[in-house]
Structure formats: C-alpha cells, structure tokens
Amino acid sequence: MEDKKQMTTKSKLVIAIFIFLIAAGSAAVLFVRQTLQPVPSSPEPHRITIAPGTGSAKIAAMLEQAGLIRNAQAFTYYLKWKEQGSKFQAGEYELQPGMTLDEIIAAFNQGLVVKEEGTKVTIPEGFTVRQTADKIHQQFGVDPAVFLQTAQQYRQFTAKSFAQIPNDAQLKNRLEGYLFPETYEWTPDTKPEDMLDRMMLELDKKLESLPASWQQTLADRKLTFHQMMTVASLIEREVAVEEERTLVSGVIYNRLKKGMPLQIDATVQYLFDKPKDRLFEKDLQLESPYNTYLHTGLPPGPIASPSFASIQAAIYPAETKYLFYVTKKDGSKGHLFAETYEQHQQNIAASKKNP
Incomplete structure (x- = not known):
C-alpha cells in the first residue's frame, strides 16, 4: 500500500516537472519571438557606423544601444542561425526604428551606406582636358597639374571608351575628347582618377543609346572610333547652330575624301593654352600635327569634349x-x-x- 502511494507521488512529481518544462519552453519560445520582433517604429532614423573588421557581436551591441533591436544576444544567435554576418560591409548606415532583423541584415550585406553629400560640377560641351582641370580645381581644389598628369599617365581606367584611345605619342592630351561633358557630383575626397573614369563611363553610357548599327556604320566609312571622336570634336568647336552639325560634318568628310586640308581654325586654337580672340597668318604657320592648315587629314586626336549631338553628327553626316x-x-x-x-x-x- 505504501509502495503504491510512493508511486503515485513520483508520478505526480514527473507530471509536474513535465508541465514545468513545457511551460518553461513555451515561455522561452515566447521570449525569443518577442526579442526578435522589430522595435516600435519611429520617424527619426538612427546612424550606425561600422568600422572595418567590426565583429557581429559588437554590431549587435551597437544596434541594441541605438534602440534598433530588442536584444543583442538574440540578434547574434539569429545571425548564426541564418548563417549571416560574414558579408557585412563597413560604413555609416542610417537605419529606421521598426526595421525587421532581415531588413537590417540586408542593409549591411548590400552596403547601403549613407551617401556623402557631394558638390556638383558642370563640364560644358567643347571643354578641353586643360579647361576641365581648371574647372575641377575651382570646385574641389584639385591641383590642375596633378589632374593633367593623371589623365596622361594613369592606366587602370575601367571605361570601355578608354581602350579605344591609340598609343600615339603625337596626342597632346591622351584623354582629350573622351571626358563627356555633363553635370557630375563628387565628394571633396574623390580622386582625380575616379573623376576621369566617371566621365569616360558617362561616354560609354551615352554610346549605348545610339542605334545598334552605329559601329557597322563607322566600319562602312572605314573610320575608327578615335577618328569619329576627333571629327565630333571638330564639329563641336565649329558649330553653334544645332541644325548645322550634320552639314559641317558632311563638309569635313567631303574634304577628307578629296584630300583637301580641313583648314579649321579651332585646330590651331588648340595649340594655345588659352584661345585667341583672333588668329593671324603667323599662327596658321605654326608647325604641329594638329594644324589642319599645314597638314591634310585629321589631327592626331580630338581637340575638345564633344556633345552627344556632335557624336551623332560625326557618325551620320549630311550627304551634300x-x-x-x-x-x-x-x-x-x-x-x-x-x-x-x-x-x-x-x-x-x-x-x-x-x-
């Protein structure tokens, strides 16, 4: 009888422990669910700066301190469960209270850092590399000599158009004509090589909007890309009235076909650091491969940055x-x-x- 009573007591104890474990487990699950829920949303964003090499545990602590997550330890375990945290990118982030953990993780993985406010600069159509260097010096304080040296010597540009520039010692400025005239936005610490590459990438982008057959059109005319850009720069410096671009383009090709010197004043002006108000006869006798009064054919390369309209005119001249x-x-x-x-x-x- 006593043994039966002991068994009943043990059974009750086991059941009580079982119920307790279930209750504790449920409470734990509920706690985890609550800690993984987003914090209440707020219109005021918080900025978090992740230094290079910062571990996920420290990032979690920073997020909790900023009030962006409920529990740093729970976030760390969540990262391990999701196999996340190894691809977080350094930088300054602006995060909104109320974001889910997955949204925060995605922001760090994609490097959605706060865009540093930059300064806008407009490079006008028809500017030379030297004029561009002076303009950027005015806006950003970049030494024009450093800018010009980078344009002449740097080799790691990513733009496709850069690969089209021939290795010709006669080129006065290697990147002349390839820095697309546009409005750009750069931060004070932007490097000259990044500025130059960005301007050539913009040229790449504009070329993509041309008809698919434009390269075949050049091939049919037996023109290289570099020669076309040279013609485009001549058009840019010669034309002020929009509808005359294709007409001037046609004149250039007609004279080239007949072996006539182009006799374009702008090619002589290009020999001077600053354009003259008026060219004299002695100026037209200056020896240079760019002087189209003395030499037939095209100059070695562009003499300025052509607009997209001039590029189109160089590819599709008027037939006259x-x-x-x-x-x-x-x-x-x-x-x-x-x-x-x-x-x-x-x-x-x-x-x-x-x-």
Whole structure:
C-alpha cells in the first residue's frame, strides 16, 4: 500500500516537472519571438557606423544601444542561425526604428551606406582636358597639374571608351575628347582618377543609346572610333547652330575624301593654352600635327569634349557636295555653305556686308 502511494507521488512529481518544462519552453519560445520582433517604429532614423573588421557581436551591441533591436544576444544567435554576418560591409548606415532583423541584415550585406553629400560640377560641351582641370580645381581644389598628369599617365581606367584611345605619342592630351561633358557630383575626397573614369563611363553610357548599327556604320566609312571622336570634336568647336552639325560634318568628310586640308581654325586654337580672340597668318604657320592648315587629314586626336549631338553628327553626316563654309557676320553664329571655291568667295563677300 505504501509502495503504491510512493508511486503515485513520483508520478505526480514527473507530471509536474513535465508541465514545468513545457511551460518553461513555451515561455522561452515566447521570449525569443518577442526579442526578435522589430522595435516600435519611429520617424527619426538612427546612424550606425561600422568600422572595418567590426565583429557581429559588437554590431549587435551597437544596434541594441541605438534602440534598433530588442536584444543583442538574440540578434547574434539569429545571425548564426541564418548563417549571416560574414558579408557585412563597413560604413555609416542610417537605419529606421521598426526595421525587421532581415531588413537590417540586408542593409549591411548590400552596403547601403549613407551617401556623402557631394558638390556638383558642370563640364560644358567643347571643354578641353586643360579647361576641365581648371574647372575641377575651382570646385574641389584639385591641383590642375596633378589632374593633367593623371589623365596622361594613369592606366587602370575601367571605361570601355578608354581602350579605344591609340598609343600615339603625337596626342597632346591622351584623354582629350573622351571626358563627356555633363553635370557630375563628387565628394571633396574623390580622386582625380575616379573623376576621369566617371566621365569616360558617362561616354560609354551615352554610346549605348545610339542605334545598334552605329559601329557597322563607322566600319562602312572605314573610320575608327578615335577618328569619329576627333571629327565630333571638330564639329563641336565649329558649330553653334544645332541644325548645322550634320552639314559641317558632311563638309569635313567631303574634304577628307578629296584630300583637301580641313583648314579649321579651332585646330590651331588648340595649340594655345588659352584661345585667341583672333588668329593671324603667323599662327596658321605654326608647325604641329594638329594644324589642319599645314597638314591634310585629321589631327592626331580630338581637340575638345564633344556633345552627344556632335557624336551623332560625326557618325551620320549630311550627304551634300559642300566643301566650304564661312561664318555669318549677322550675329546668328550660323554659316554660309558652298560647293565651289567661287561660291565660297561670294559667301565671304556677302558675309562681310553684314555689320
């Protein structure tokens, strides 16, 4: 009878322990669930800076201290369970209270750091590398000599267009014409090589918007990419009226086809650090492969950064018989075009009649 009573007591004890364990387990599960829930949302974001080499436990502690998670230890265990934390990227993050743990993890994995506010700079169409260097010096304080040296010597650019530049000792500035004119935003610590690469990558991007057959069009004209960019730069420096770009392009190709010197003033102006208000006869006699009064064919490379419109005109010129053009003197900045030298002389005389 006593043994039976002892058995009953033991059974009750076992049942009590079992119930306790279940209750404790349920409480533990409930606790874990609660600690893994997002903290209450708030409109005010918090910034967290992760230094290189910071471990996941320290990151968890920082998150808890900032009020972005409920429990650092639970977050650390969650990372181990999800096999996360090894790909977190260093940087400054702006996180919103109320984000889930998975959203926080994704932000760290993807490196969604706070974008440092930069300064905008606009590189105008038709600028040379030297003018670009001076512009960037004004905006960011970068030494123009360092900028020009980087443009001339740096080799690790990632832009596709960079690979199209020939290794030609006659090039006055190696990257001339390849720095696409656009508005850029850079931080004060942006390196010159990164600025240069960004401008060439922008050129790559613009070229992607051309018709798919544009490279075949160049091949049909027996033109290299570098030659096309050179023509585009000549158009850019010669044309002010939009609809004349293809006409001037046609004149350039017509003269090249006939073996005539291009006689473009802008190629002589390119020989000077600062453009002259007026070229004299002695200037036209300056010996340089860029002087298209002395040498037939194209100069060794571009003389400025062409706009996308000039690039299009260089690829798709107007089909005309024009061989000459002269600037109107009526303030329109337009040109008078001619097929013959006689017509050209008449246009020059007509142009001079305008005040």
